[in-house]
Amino acid sequence: MKYALRRVLQAVVVVLLAYVFTFVVISVLPGDPVTNTLRNPQNGFSEEEIQRIVAYYGLDRPVHEQLWQSLSRFVVGDLGVSLRSGLPVSRLISEVLSSTLVLAASALGVALVLAFAIGFGTQYLPKRYGQGLLRAFPSLFLSVPNFVIGLLLINVFAFQLGLFRVIDSEGGLATLFAAIALGIPVSARIAEVLVANLDHESAEEYASVARSRGLGRTGLLLRHLLKPSSLPVVTVVALAVGELLGGAVITEQIFGRTGIGSLVERSVTTQDLPVLQAVVTLAAIVFVGVNLIADLVYPLLDPRVRLGESRSRPKVEVAA
């Protein structure tokens, strides 16, 4: 319990540090949001509104005071107001968040299915022919960037086969293909670890001993090898969340989806700093949160960690 509490506190500190760091980086960037955005005639703010926003963010005061003001609002859940649209940032985010979360979650699902298919395949296919091919997949998947995969998928399935429309692409099939594009590189990382661990575990003495009790290949795989080989996958998935978030920005652009990605893209080009600050912090919260959950769940999955002296997740073994 003490351990859990300490980990939660650590996570909170990391999120706050991420917030401060983002704030500092944004502040030192060249360009003045007041002249660039607020006084941009296109946005049509009146002088009065501008004064109000400047006063709200303390833009006429020193940076450390702005930080303090911004941080104390963040702590109570106030993310501020968009400089471009004047709408609350929390509302802008909540409008697009669900679309991105659906995409990222489906991509993770695709990645897991693919990775376990590859992992099982390496245990079943004859060594000489099938396995070599299957074992090449992870490095292949890793070496092709997800935007290339995305463009290929669009070209084949949208343009040539007409399975889904790229414009207005929030439908199920469109989401699936976007998830495939985003999920494939992630599946490579998971598969690498899974295959390495299946190989490692099946060479362990307990696997031979289990076979001496009359277990066949499937029994051995499902009853014995699967669980210990999957445990490190928890760690990899937690780390892959970062990749999923980053990849989502690109994938959303390619597949013409509205989501956090398109919001980020718009905010960057218009220097909408409060939105950027909020999105980066949100990414930090998700990443830290997922890793926190992984750390807290791991001891429940692995009895050795639960009762052993070492509380941290064991290191992940990756194929040489």
Next chain:
Amino acid sequence: MAPQDRLTGELLRVEGLTVSYGDHQVVTDVGFSLRRGESLALIGESGSGKSTIARSVLRLLPRGVGRATGTVEFEGQEILSLSERRFRPLRGRRIGFVPQDPGNSLNPVRTIGVQAQEAAALIGEKGPEVVLETFDQVGLDNPRRVYDSYPHQLSGGMLQRVLIGLTVLPRPALIVADEPTSALDVTIQKRILDLLSQLRQDLNISLLLITHDLAIAAERADSLVVLKDGVVQEAGSTASVFSAPSSEYARKLHADVPALNPDRYQHLRDSDRPVGEPPRIEVRGVSKTFTVDGKVLTAVDDVSFSVAPGTTHALVGESGSGKTTTIRLLLGLEEPDSGSITVAGEEVTRRSHASLRSVRRHLQLVYQNPFTSLDPLWTVKRLVGESLDRYRVGDRDERVREALDSVGLSQDLLSRRPTALSGGQRQRVALARALVLRPDVIVLDEPTSALDVSVQAGIVEVMLTLQASLGLTYVFVSHDLALVRQLAHTVSVMRQGRIVESGPVAAVLDNPQEPYTRALVDSIPAGADPVAGGVS
């Protein structure tokens, strides 16, 4: 098959068995046969192919790598050529397997119960009752708790009982046991072997015992097959192989087993020693506690002993008895909470780093495992010469050569690295490394426990010759009482951080006063026949 064959006939027949891993042939034309209800031991040192034969019988050779040819007939059926699908029903049901190291032979992330249920399923049992009954039968105190435990929550001895239980549960006709006790403490070894013998008798199960230990084989098997480099050297009934070994190798093996030759080195041990000198090592009332997770653990509790110059003092005990902490204190690697330690008249405890250095020069250590204690990237010359550099001793090359000479290693090895040396050569390098500073005292932490008996015999001989010629004082840590009897002058038996009994080796081992010491002494395998075994 005639009815009486079912009870007494031939159960397993191996003929012309040849096994290779890739192009490397590890077993050549091996043959033997085992009758129902009898036991046969395959004896050999590492690399003799004994485990490979065991795995061939179970058809558990590494997939795609190991290839076995020849004939293995089990209950009259050729099994080597059977398809995996037709052979699998025999595994577990008719042929059981007891592995070497119980610590890594059960899935660490599944409960014992889940794994036990696999064995029960072989005879169509779904509930835990059969398993609990079996656990009770193999002497596990609280079957229910064991059933719900994970492997890491049980001791090695308990795990081996579990594994034996799982093996006998489906009532196989044959058990293949691959070094079933070599990873266990000595007193537990004996109990596990007793259990196996008794179950065998009760259930009329045949045993194919794989072991490196001639004494254990002699005690537990009806017939022996002695292997070397994958070739049978000698085979026959235990009594005949034991009393009149016909092959050179079997004779040598017999001579090298400490339990069978307690007085082998008596002439070296009893060489002249200075009399009336003060003890070289004196440990007085030393205690050491550690705090782990808020709990105070007493590792060493009021330990005292002294060692006369030119003699060997053995520290004996099982894992967790405080042997290792005691020698760490002796070497000044750890500060005692109380008590004092002097080596050659100099206080080891409560000294600065710099002044400890001058004591350590006279106090050297040889580690247990020569496969991990030598830096694999260093040459022999650098390994042995390292401490000369540390202490800025001149004419290093000369001293290194001299040290290699004294442990019986050739100068040709100077530029080799540990990976190009055998286990015995490595441990000789470790010994040379300790000798090169010409110390008075060498602490040996189970220096031969990772080595084969014949290699062990070589190391022991070197150690004792050096002691006789240089007047070295040894502190020898071991769990092997037979070895202690061969080479030590005095002994302290440790248990739970305390010395329970101490004195001259002969007095303590021949007439143990403490029950614990007696248990240790009893656990030395006596061999087939005390007279033939050479116990005087």
